[in-house]
Amino acid sequence: MPTLDTICVQGAYQPKNGEPRVIPIVQSTTYKYDSSVEMGDLFDLKSEGYFYSRLQNPTCDYAAAKITLLEGGVAGMLTGSGQSANFYALFNLAQAGDHIVCSSAIYGGTFNLFNVTMRKLGFDFTFVSPHATEEELRAAVKPNTKAFFGETVSNPSLDIMDISVFAKVAHENGVPLIIDNTFATPINCRPFEFGADIVTHSTTKYMEGHASTIGGCIVDSGNFDWTQNDKFPGLTKPDDSYHGIIYAERGRGAYLLKCVVQLMRDLGSVQAPQNAFLLNVGLETLHLRMARHCENAVAVAKYLQNHPKINWVKCAMLPEDDQYALAQKYMPHGTCGVVSFGVKGGREAATKFMDSLRLAAIVTHVADARTCCLHPASTTHRQLTDEQLVACGVSPDLIRFSCGIESAEDIIADIEQALEQI
Numbered sequence: 001m002p003t004l005d006t007i008c009v010q011g012a013y014q015p016k017n018g019e020p021r022v023i024p025i026v027q028s029t030t031y032k033y034d035s036s037v038e039m040g041d042l043f044d045l046k047s048e049g050y051f052y053s054r055l056q057n058p059t060c061d062y063a064a065a066k067i068t069l070l071e072g073g074v075a076g077m078l079t080g081s082g083q084s085a086n087f088y089a090l091f092n093l094a095q096a097g098d099h100i101v102c103s104s105a106i107y108g109g110t111f112n113l114f115n116v117t118m119r120k121l122g123f124d125f126t127f128v129s130p131h132a133t134e135e136e137l138r139a140a141v142k143p144n145t146k147a148f149f150g151e152t153v154s155n156p157s158l159d160i161m162d163i164s165v166f167a168k169v170a171h172e173n174g175v176p177l178i179i180d181n182t183f184a185t186p187i188n189c190r191p192f193e194f195g196a197d198i199v200t201h202s203t204t205k206y207m208e209g210h211a212s213t214i215g216g217c218i219v220d221s222g223n224f225d226w227t228q229n230d231k232f233p234g235l236t237k238p239d240d241s242y243h244g245i246i247y248a249e250r251g252r253g254a255y256l257l258k259c260v261v262q263l264m265r266d267l268g269s270v271q272a273p274q275n276a277f278l279l280n281v282g283l284e285t286l287h288l289r290m291a292r293h294c295e296n297a298v299a300v301a302k303y304l305q306n307h308p309k310i311n312w313v314k315c316a317m318l319p320e321d322d323q324y325a326l327a328q329k330y331m332p333h334g335t336c337g338v339v340s341f342g343v344k345g346g347r348e349a350a351t352k353f354m355d356s357l358r359l360a361a362i363v364t365h366v367a368d369a370r371t372c373c374l375h376p377a378s379t380t381h382r383q384l385t386d387e388q389l390v391a392c393g394v395s396p397d398l399i400r401f402s403c404g405i406e407s408a409e410d411i412i413a414d415i416e417q418a419l420e421q422i
């Protein structure tokens with residue numbers, strides 16, 4: 001088995017004699033066959049092949065297969081965004097009336113999706129700490145619980161989830177653990193090795209890496225036994241919308257197969273082949289970029305740690321950080337390039353600091369090649385009072401600083417001159 005570095009560069013696409021060296025962009029909605037019988041067999045899933053790009057497209061599949069190799073799974077698919085990946089991941093195994101145990105330290109967009117939109121569809125959620133004990137997790141489980149969900153390193157609170165504890169209690173209760181591995185990427189953490197069953201990604205972040213395309217991905221470990229109880233009729237009972245297919249009988253990767261032929265068929269949140277091509281170009285350097293992102297984050301965090309104008313710094317790669325031990329357990333080579341910190345002087349000083357930055361841009365995006373930052377209290381969370389901010393884990397002085405892959409020296413010089421302005 002090649003190393004992750006080699007999979008990043010060459011994984012999944014193996015051109016034959018005379019074929020393009022680089023993954024081709026297959027910009028076609030449809031695929032031609034010589035006979036109706038051959039086409040019929042594809043629809044019956046009797047033979048493999050492409051027929052319509054809403055279900056599958058070769059360019060998208062090469063990128064998905066590379067991510068699947070990186071995560072160590074058996075099957076994967078791309079989606080149009082990280083949001084659709086997380087929606088599909090849950091909707092593929094649960095429905096109205098079902099319940100999910102979810103870490104409270106998750107991306108704001110995911111929290112809205114779950115807590116507002118999916119509640120409207122009849123889903124129920126219990127939010128727990130990413131560091132919940134086994135007892136606390138057990139107490140959150142209900143008879144209708146269908147999955148556990150959390151983020152490896154949460155965006156933006158940077159909490160490290162105790163994946164094996166969540167996996168243990170999920171499995172005790174006969175349900176899978178789904179992990180959004182966006183911030184760590186498989187270069188820094190492979191959640192399947194710690195018992196996770198399904199992994200999702202916003203490929204928009206480090207994977208694509210250059211802030212040029214939105215995308216998502218779902219990977220199936222193939223390890224979860226859907227037939228061990230009667231909690232997953234969608235996988236173990238015939239699907240009337242697919243002439244009675246029973247997904248669980250299709251072997252490992254049954255979950256992912258259902259996700260493609262049922263959910264993607266019906267909901268259609270595909271990633272465009274052009275975007276999958278760019279995603280793959282990003283993946284080719286993921287191993288190099290992640291190392292550099294982490295190196296720069298450590299350098300920035302160390303610089304800020306003892307600065308008189310800084311209240312606090314959060315970066316789990318620093319031995320002084322209270323999550324250092326957890327980070328070492330799950331991500332010994334580094335967590336991600338994002339650090340957060342508080343500038344003395346509250347909202348006003350934070351705003352002045354941000355406006356004085358020259359190299360680091362103020363953007364809502366995070367986790368790409370260019371250093372960028374965000375002050376939630378004056379942007380994404382500006383409607384909230386200081387008390388409300390604290391309640392949702394975002395202090396008024398918090399700055400989310402996403403270290404790019406420029407030189408650490410230049411990033412720190414930029415921070416230094418901006419701090420001098422306050």
Ligand SMILES: *Cc1c(COP(=O)(O)O)cnc(C)c1O
Nearest residue numbers: 081082083107155182202204215
């Ligand atoms: C950005 C993000 C998402 C949503 O992804 P989009 O590609 O923006 O739809 C989901 N999870 C995490 C952890 C993210 O950072």
